[in-house]
Amino acid sequence: MRIADMEGKQELDAKLFQGAQAYTDDVPQASEVGEIQNPIKAGVIKPEQVVEIGNSLLDPTLGRHDANAITIFDSTGIALQDLAAANLAFVRAKEQGVGTQVDLCRPIRRSTMKIKDFGVEQWMNEYETKAKYNLGETCVSSLSIRELCELVGVDVNDFAKQLVDRRLTYGAIEGAVELKEAITRLYQNLMPDEIVTEHGAIGANNLVLNALVEPGDEVIVVTPTYQQLQSIPEAIGATVKLLPLKRENGYLPDAEQLRGLVSDKTKLIVLNNPDNPTGALMSQAGLQTIVNIAKSVDAYVLCDEVYRHLTQEDGYSPSIIDLYDKGISTSSFSKVFSLAGIRLGWLATHDQAVMKACLSYHDYETISCGQLDEMVGTLALKNQAVLLERNRGIVRENLKVLEEWVHQQPHITWLKPKAGTTALLYYDFDLPSTIFCDRLMKEYETLLVPGSCFDIENSLRIGYTFETTHLRDGMNQLGKFLAKLEQEAR
Numbered sequence: 001m002r003i004a005d006m007e008g009k010q011e012l013d014a015k016l017f018q019g020a021q022a023y024t025d026d027v028p029q030a031s032e033v034g035e036i037q038n039p040i041k042a043g044v045i046k047p048e049q050v051v052e053i054g055n056s057l058l059d060p061t062l063g064r065h066d067a068n069a070i071t072i073f074d075s076t077g078i079a080l081q082d083l084a085a086a087n088l089a090f091v092r093a094k095e096q097g098v099g100t101q102v103d104l105c106r107p108i109r110r111s112t113m114k115i116k117d118f119g120v121e122q123w124m125n126e127y128e129t130k131a132k133y134n135l136g137e138t139c140v141s142s143l144s145i146r147e148l149c150e151l152v153g154v155d156v157n158d159f160a161k162q163l164v165d166r167r168l169t170y171g172a173i174e175g176a177v178e179l180k181e182a183i184t185r186l187y188q189n190l191m192p193d194e195i196v197t198e199h200g201a202i203g204a205n206n207l208v209l210n211a212l213v214e215p216g217d218e219v220i221v222v223t224p225t226y227q228q229l230q231s232i233p234e235a236i237g238a239t240v241k242l243l244p245l246k247r248e249n250g251y252l253p254d255a256e257q258l259r260g261l262v263s264d265k266t267k268l269i270v271l272n273n274p275d276n277p278t279g280a281l282m283s284q285a286g287l288q289t290i291v292n293i294a295k296s297v298d299a300y301v302l303c304d305e306v307y308r309h310l311t312q313e314d315g316y317s318p319s320i321i322d323l324y325d326k327g328i329s330t331s332s333f334s335k336v337f338s339l340a341g342i343r344l345g346w347l348a349t350h351d352q353a354v355m356k357a358c359l360s361y362h363d364y365e366t367i368s369c370g371q372l373d374e375m376v377g378t379l380a381l382k383n384q385a386v387l388l389e390r391n392r393g394i395v396r397e398n399l400k401v402l403e404e405w406v407h408q409q410p411h412i413t414w415l416k417p418k419a420g421t422t423a424l425l426y427y428d429f430d431l432p433s434t435i436f437c438d439r440l441m442k443e444y445e446t447l448l449v450p451g452s453c454f455d456i457e458n459s460l461r462i463g464y465t466f467e468t469t470h471l472r473d474g475m476n477q478l479g480k481f482l483a484k485l486e487q488e489a490r
């Protein structure tokens with residue numbers, strides 16, 4: 001965006017809103033509009049009433065003030081929420097008999113879009129360091145570099161020497177080749193140049209979404225999910241359609257519903273498999289169904305796979321990119337390899353156009369990842385079998401412990417997770433989940449994430465894959481709190 005354009009726009013805005021203040025003040029925000037409909041298609045506004053839909057930034061001469069007409073400006077493509085807001089303003093103005101001219105000049109631009117607060121991350125930031133029993137953690141019991149070396153049979157002093165002797169240049173911009181070669185072994189047919197490293201999976205998701213999604217694009221997001229996967233496309237100005245996972249369907253996406261949601265305009269379908277928070281795992285056949293639907297409209301599929309391989313049963317877990325050339329896999333060292341502190345992740349895709357777009361954006365936001373982090377990551381992935389065996393052992397053992405506890409609790413129900421590191425627990429007290437978790441923290445020093453962070457009330461997200469004794473201690477505290485709530489309810 002050129003500065004000159006911005007200045008031009010402000011003048012234009014002032015001019016347009018001057019005449020239209022009475023109507024535009026009252027325009028609801030897109031979130032209040034509910035089901036967003038194109039009012040022209042719905043027949044509420046006749047095309048001839050829309051005198052101009054145009055780019056006010058690039059062409060400041062646009063903007064006639066015809067009575068009985070609607071002027072809609074949109075700098076980056078037609079945004080349906082603007083049309084819907086215009087529709088409501090139009091109808092309201094007519095009802096009040098104050099004329100029918102509505103000037104809307106609400107350009108959608110990345111740089112000015114306000115992103116929603118990240119519910120889970122804010123909750124964790126607030127309480128993580130204060131909690132004595134942290135059941136909010138989603139990593140499999142984290143490792144130190146010393147523990148990693150011991151596990152994989154490397155002399156820690158030799159490795160430390162390699163770290164301290166490394167000259168700290170930027171390193172390989174797209175990721176160290178040795179590391180990328182090790183990453184390819186997590187997939188079926190992947191080449192190192194189909195991978196780019198990022199700052200955690202959060203960085204990889206951010207990169208893909210910003211590189212691919214344009215304002216006005218249609219994006220379908222399977223929810224509940226890791227919030228950035230929904231909030232970033234929304235903030236970019238995409239039309240985000242949600243596909244909610246239901247408990248009665250085992251928290252697996254409903255293919256029929258997805259077929260009803262996709263259209264020729266769908267650019268991207270976003271999944272998280274295995275899913276955080278539900279612990280659901282899509283089978284190869286389930287993923288293939290999603291791929292077939294995506295293919296029918298030529299859409300990309302982004303699958304956040306940070307919990308992939310953390311399964312309750314043996315066997316290869318397919319990645320989206322094993323099944324679809326327009327698939328994009330994001331992942332990291334944080335959960336599966338217990339190394340969140342190196343802040344290292346990656347994206348992988350066979351699609352060259354996506355890779356090109358991502359590399360271009362990567363130059364702006366990342367340059368490269370830290371060389372020391374990549375050295376630690378390479379050591380871990382060269383020994384991926386050892387780490388996977390350790391971590392699958394932990395997730396399986398601890399899920400048994402959690403299951404036993406759930407079965408003893410009269411006020412808790414759940415759907416036992418199939419994979420990942422988290423589960424949703426439902427309680428039957430009439431208490432909002434943020435108040436539940438706030439009291440649990442204050443009265444029992446125990447941290448859980450409220451279901452409200454995922455828009456699922458009367459539920460709690462528990463992470464269960466750290467040291468087993470810590471899990472037992474935390475669940476004991478939770479049990480005491482549930483007993484207290486029962487007393488209070490009497």
Ligand SMILES: Cc1ncc(COP(=O)(O)O)c(C=O)c1O
Pocket residue numbers: 138199200201202203226272276304306331332333334340344345
């Ligand atoms: C589904 C999902 N994606 C991404 C992330 C971010 O992970 P990373 O540490 O790799 O940035 C998380 C962290 O909780 C997550 O649950």
